[in-house]
Amino acid sequence: MDIKEIIQPENMVYHKPDLLNDVPMHYCPGCSHGVVHKLVSEIVAEMGMNEKTVGVSPVGCAVFAYKYIDIDWEEAAHGRAPAVATAIKRLWPDRLVFTYQGDGDLACIGTAESIHALNRGENITIIFINNAIYGMTGGQMAPTTLMGMKTATCPYGRDAKLHGYPLKITELAANLEGTCYVTRQSVHTVGAINKTKKALRKAFENSMQGKGSSLVEIVSTCNSGWKMSPEKANKWMEENMFPYYQLGDLKDTTNQ
């Protein structure tokens, strides 16, 4: 088969989602963001919502999400994405509105906005990328940094006496009356990616059906920040992150 044949539609077994722009991403090789972007692009198109979706990007590595997914976006101030999304969804109830936030954005500076948007049951989806570190600013401690984990601002390892404990904000969210679906997933294997796609689809559908807030946490790697190869980072995540941030649904009231 030559190249011309290979790219014939009938021979294609995989292609880039239409909504994923053909521009180089600034994400590091091995980063989880690219995979999640791809899933979001696929789901929006599969739901037929290309023209009815507004994404809210955060401050953090995903600040430029708007360059990569070909939909309308509002870029929020650090931590305020759930407030921004609240207004968009309330003012345009027939739109699909989601936020895409990291651990610092969602679980530190924006804790109040996250908890209250979820508690009000806003019909939005919060996509929460938890890689236990501040990637964009160069590897500082995050609210979700594990005990003993070394970062630029806890170079001797996270110490409860100095820094407190890693925040399980997703468990908190599961206890709020306003949330209908709270789940923790990952994208480090094909199986995990498929599960995450299902979770995101469910969350988006919940928000369009007015069922309340959905939170999809995706436990992710930051191989640059963790100073590891992508492969090693995945292994480290499995061994260290998953025991503390256990995967699976924490709450699902949508089938009741």
Place this chain on the structure above:
Amino acid sequence: MKQELIIAGFGGQGVLSMGKILAYSGLIEGKEVTWMPAYGPEQRGGTANVTVIVSDEPISSPILSSYDTAIILNQPSMEKFEDKVKPGGTLIYDGYGINNPPTRKDINVYRIDAMDVAAEMNLIKIFNMIILGGYLKLHPIVEIDSVLKALKKTLPERHHHLIPQNEEAIRKGMELVK
């Protein structure tokens, strides 16, 4: 015609609502009015006061340094506002709870024991209307009819049956002023 007045007393005495009804009555007659309260926690239990201006001309400042009339319903307000009545102006006070009556000789002082009368008539809740009646006898800046219309506007529907009592209180206040 222009009347610049201050109504001052304790929170809960109906100081703000008396001012509001007076301002509304002026509005109904097509006059210019302002109602400026001292707002905040003062309203609750502490002293409350409101500046009301009713005028045929546009009103400049809603905040004043001196008043044509002061209606004073407690001792702290007496201390604060007796001096602020313009020479030749009017000071109306309820004797109830006033230990040191006004001493100025260059103003017209009227005592209305509205609290006592209201207790006798079982109209404690609208004792402020007795005071208002007394004021309107001295300064008929609005018609009683307008006051009744204002009451209808400002009172919630469920309290409209109390309007005749309010009228009675106003008329009683007019009788009391000498």
Place this chain on the structure above:
Amino acid sequence: MADQEITLMKGNEAIAHAAIRCGCDGYFGYPITPQSEVLETLAEQKPWETTGMVVLQAESEVSSINMVYGGAGCGKKVMTSSSSPGVSLMQEGMSYLAGAELPCLVVNVSRGGPGLGTIQPSQADYFQSCKGGGHGDYRLIVLAPSSVQEMADFVDLSFELAFKYRNPAMILSDGVIGQMMEKVVLPPFKPRRTEEQIKKEAPWAALGRDKNRKPNIITSLELDPSVMEDINIRLQKKYAQIQENEVRYEEYMLEDADYAIVAFGSAARIAKKAIELARGEGIKVGLLRPITLWPFPIKQVAALKDKVKGILSLEINAGQMVEDIRLAVECKIPVAHYGRLGGIIPAPDEVVDALKKMM
């Protein structure tokens, strides 16, 4: 006609009623004295059942202003209101709104500071409103109402200017105008804009990408300094245009005046009374009242230097606008300041004394 009914209400209530009537799509706010009646009145009026306006009590002023950002970014006519400490919390959001060029209305019913300060009236937020407040080179369009009627009228005017220039607008009021009741004729009802109208008037809005256009991105971020400089230059051109076209002011008894008081908002009301008193004593004094604090009526104030012997800047603060007055008259005539602080409101006779002292 019901629309034209004269009614008696507080400045704060007038803001709420005017918002509903002018086709506002959303209000996001947080309680704080002395402006809570705005949210209370909206909650009581339930406009979501009539015009469809969204009313939401947010978890903080930080959240309120970011909801305004969200709502403005998707093309809607949205607003918030607060008082000084709450408006301080909003400053980051204001800078983002200005940077992303989003039209919206922020009402400040200001009170005395600094810090938690007092709940009593003050005009000490002039600098914050007119000189930035948040970070970066930006301007807000700032309107200063001096009556309950203007509180009502300036809501629609603010939205009009905000959308005309894609810029946040502010109503800088204070506890006097917010809490006092006066006669007001509410503006007539105007329907909220339809989706088609919004798409036409705000083609930049992020409300879902139509097939035939590129995505709309609402952001203030640009990491390339040369592009960011161009954006800033464009913003400055816009501000120059606003300065040129949108100055609003009122002149009162200036024709024969030997002295002028410059005052805005509630202080202008006190000034008018002081002028009445001073003229009673034979002092010829008039008032120039800036209605837009930014753009400041520079030319009108500058013209006073050939007309009067001195200017008294009456402000309920320690002297903020006085700096702009001195700049405008290039210090060619004496410019004095009189003000009270901490929630004390200057009485008209004090102003007359200050005027005499300057003479």
